[in-house]
Amino acid sequence: MSKKYIIAIVAVYCIIVAGCATSRLPTDNIPRYALYGTNYLPLAPVCDAQDIVLEYDPFTQVLLLSKKTHRLALRVGDPFALVDGQLHYFDHPAVLRDGTIIIPESFNRGILQRFFMDKPSLPAQAKVVQPSSIKRIVIDAGHGGKDPGAISASGLREKTVNLDIAKRLAKLLKDEGFSVYLTRSTDTFVPLSVRTATANSFKADLFISIHSNANRVRSMNGFEVYYVSPAVNDTERGFSAIGKEIPSVKAVELVSASPQLKATLWDMVYTHNRGESIQLGRLICRSVAGVLDNQILGLKGARYYVLRGTDMPALLIEVGFLSNSREERLLGDGLYRQRIAQGINEGIVRYVRELSFAEKEN
Numbered sequence: 001m002s003k004k005y006i007i008a009i010v011a012v013y014c015i016i017v018a019g020c021a022t023s024r025l026p027t028d029n030i031p032r033y034a035l036y037g038t039n040y041l042p043l044a045p046v047c048d049a050q051d052i053v054l055e056y057d058p059f060t061q062v063l064l065l066s067k068k069t070h071r072l073a074l075r076v077g078d079p080f081a082l083v084d085g086q087l088h089y090f091d092h093p094a095v096l097r098d099g100t101i102i103i104p105e106s107f108n109r110g111i112l113q114r115f116f117m118d119k120p121s122l123p124a125q126a127k128v129v130q131p132s133s134i135k136r137i138v139i140d141a142g143h144g145g146k147d148p149g150a151i152s153a154s155g156l157r158e159k160t161v162n163l164d165i166a167k168r169l170a171k172l173l174k175d176e177g178f179s180v181y182l183t184r185s186t187d188t189f190v191p192l193s194v195r196t197a198t199a200n201s202f203k204a205d206l207f208i209s210i211h212s213n214a215n216r217v218r219s220m221n222g223f224e225v226y227y228v229s230p231a232v233n234d235t236e237r238g239f240s241a242i243g244k245e246i247p248s249v250k251a252v253e254l255v256s257a258s259p260q261l262k263a264t265l266w267d268m269v270y271t272h273n274r275g276e277s278i279q280l281g282r283l284i285c286r287s288v289a290g291v292l293d294n295q296i297l298g299l300k301g302a303r304y305y306v307l308r309g310t311d312m313p314a315l316l317i318e319v320g321f322l323s324n325s326r327e328e329r330l331l332g333d334g335l336y337r338q339r340i341a342q343g344i345n346e347g348i349v350r351y352v353r354e355l356s357f358a359e360k361e362n
């Protein structure tokens with residue numbers, strides 16, 4: 001057989017195999033319900049079958065679906081979703097029925113399959129929208145001026161430690177090519193509301209607040225990272241934000257939107273950002289663990305004001321305990337503070353690289 005024939009046969013075989021792979025879906029054997037003139041299927045097994053991580057906040061009824069670098073936020077009862085920060089509409093909403101969340105077949109095929117499958121079975125000309133690269137980062141040094149924050153036994157002030165690490169981190173991030181803004185670069189008092197307003201008006205892609213910990217239990221030590229806890233009422237946040245421009249949602253789509261719709265969209269933006277914050281926080285913890293011998297207490301949810309007021313993925317980092325004698329000594333050492341800044345920088349760079357890798361993949 002000539003080489004040409006072999007190539008042709010292999011090519012035909014590949015097309016057949018690829019064709020079969022796209023027509024058989026991992027969700028095909030999940031039972032459907034006929035409802036409101038369409039086919040519905042339960043969301044949990046659909047996510048399981050496609051290795052999608054599903055989180056549900058029963059209070060706001062917002063669902064967050066994530067897989068690798070993709071994030072999708074939607075709410076029960078609303079026929080639209082924020083997919084990687086972009087608004088997408090579908091014909092029927094997700095419904096809560098007998099305690100089970102069910103989604104229309106069109107949502108499974110049109111949105112989930114499209115955005116979450118490893119090899120999207122999309123026509124070549126359809127572009128999968130990915131989060132745009134992170135370019136602008138706001139670094140917030142906690143406390144300052146009349147507010148010293150925690151003070152160690154030897155008199156080391158939290159505001160000083162925070163500012164030093166914030167400046168070191170800003171320098172490292174600038175060297176990586178990011179546009180960086182510090183909420184304070186000197187020992188001055190800046191109200192929390194001004195810090196968040198600054199981040200929002202700078203249109204930051206990420207907000208990182210640097211703090212040092214203190215605890216009455218002197219043995220407490222370690223590095224920890226906080227994101228906005230899901231227990232924060234997103235609907236309330238949503239309604240308080242309806243006058244604001246929604247990032248990544250086209251203005252034309254919002255002109256006719258009702259306050260309820262705008263509040264819902266904000267809910268989704270916050271849910272989406274929380275997913276991003278968690279991913280970034282995990283990578284920062286991992287990178288810092290690689291450069292510090294200290295204990296990594298990990299990633300936690302909290303209701304810090306400075307995080308709640310931001311419109312972008314946001315983290316509050318507690319670099320160590322000034323109330324612990326060993327960590328106090330370490331935090332007083334410039335070399336140690338530099339290593340912390342390097343660890344945080346590395347985590348951010350890894351996160352941004354993951355996002356841009358996902359962009360290139362598609």
Ligand SMILES: [Zn+2]
Pocket residue numbers: 142143149150158211212
């Ligand atoms: Zn603090």
